[in-house]
């Protein structure tokens with residue numbers, strides 16, 4: 186599919202975000218790009234050099250009225266983002282002007298681009314593979330430093346290199362099996378067989394390790410759904426406010442203040458938490474509070490991570506234990522709050538529910554213990570510092586994880602086939618399927634439906 190893509194239509198879009206801004210960038214790609222610029226530009230571009238900024242006015246071809254003073258640049262195929270002739274126009278920003286220039290370009294023969302069309306063309310023209318093209322949207326939509334690092338790694342080709350290395354290793358085995366097919370009357374030499382067996386087992390182990398990185402990768406990309414829970418008045422809303430660094434939730438000394446839940450995003454040491462402050466959990470006959478308690482319990486079920494808050498200035502009571510009992514099999518930490526007061530809590534009483542290393546003392550009131558808390562949160566979710574100088578590669582896309590899992594399953598079937606001495610054709614077929622699934626990730630094996638799905642998630646102009 187790659188390298189043979191010749192589109193005769195020329196597309197245009199505003200590539201910058203809409204609204205008031207100093208500059209807007211309009212991008213045109215396709216065979217007619219330069220011809221269109223000539224129609225609407227006051228400066229003679231024949232004599233201008235490629236890849237230089239050209240100063241001039243955008244002028245309506247009909248009435249010769251100038252719309253704006255701009256800079257434009259020409260990038261001829263194949264040395265451009267899309268691999269086609271590309272023109273970029275840098276106009277003034279704002280709500281009206283860029284759209285008027287867009288209309289003028291469209292009237293002059295370009296089609297308004299759909300989401301991700303520029304990047305799709307870059308892929309189809311072989312400027313990048315599919316995994317790299319997918320990373321572009323992740324760069325734009327990254328919500329955290331950690332997410333951005335992963336997207337940049339993927340764009341640089343780190344994921345593609347890893348997939349290609351898996352492919353090379355499987356291809357070695359495939360070549361051996363194909364060679365055996367040419368001499369069907371002979372059995373596979375036992376030494377060769379053992380060697381193939383060991384090789385595929387090693388690849389399977391490595392595939393498995395890599396597939397497992399998705400658990401962390403999805404958290405890095407999408408954030409962690411985190412419930413703040415506890416009995417009333419322990420300081421849950423105060424803790425939310427501390428982490429958000431703003432007075433978002435109402436705090437009061439009256440137990441049962443929070444009724445509805447409050448959800449906010451926060452960036453903790455490069456990791457995105459979707460924090461939910463919930464109503465204090467206790468038995469109550471009051472109807473509205475009861476609804477809040479039910480909501481809190483359902484938020485516990487939905488969350489991937491739980492911050493359980495205790496009031497350190499009081500002893501643990503049956504209400505605390507009642508909440509703890511709701512948290513079985515959850516990834517939790519215990520926050521002993523109000524450490525600025527006289528501590529009366531005996532934390533040994535909760536060791537059955539939370540290990541000592543997952544307990545942190547803070548004062549949500551004066552911020553004491555804030556960094557310890559942040560460190561405990563990221564450690565408990567990721568297990569290590571994810572922002573460092575040589576970041577590891579994680580799988581962040583479910584599509585990639587599924588293709589890798591399919592490749593794993595076929596290679597595993599190959600391993601059984603070789604153990605059970607099944608036919609060489611079956612072995613060859615399983616290896617071919619494993620290779621095809623890996624090829625799906627980088628886009629060697631693809632189809633229009635898949636491409637449509639991937640690029641529809643993009644913004645227009647990219």
Ligand SMILES: Nc1nc2c(ncn2[C@@H]2O[C@H](COP(=O)(O)OP(=O)(O)OP(=O)(O)O)[C@@H](O)[C@H]2O)c(=O)[nH]1
Pocket residue numbers: 415416417418419420421422423424435436437438439440441442443444463464465466522523524525526547548549550551
């Ligand atoms: N001294 C001290 N008081 C605190 C601290 N954190 C919270 N408080 C006080 O404890 C009371 C309850 O705080 P909230 O944050 O509303 O507690 P909550 O757990 O959200 O309570 P509900 O919404 O009723 O379940 C308020 O009077 C806070 O000012 C702390 O670290 N130290």
Ligand SMILES: [Mg+2]
Pocket residue numbers: 421422423434435436442443463464465
């Ligand atoms: Mg509250």
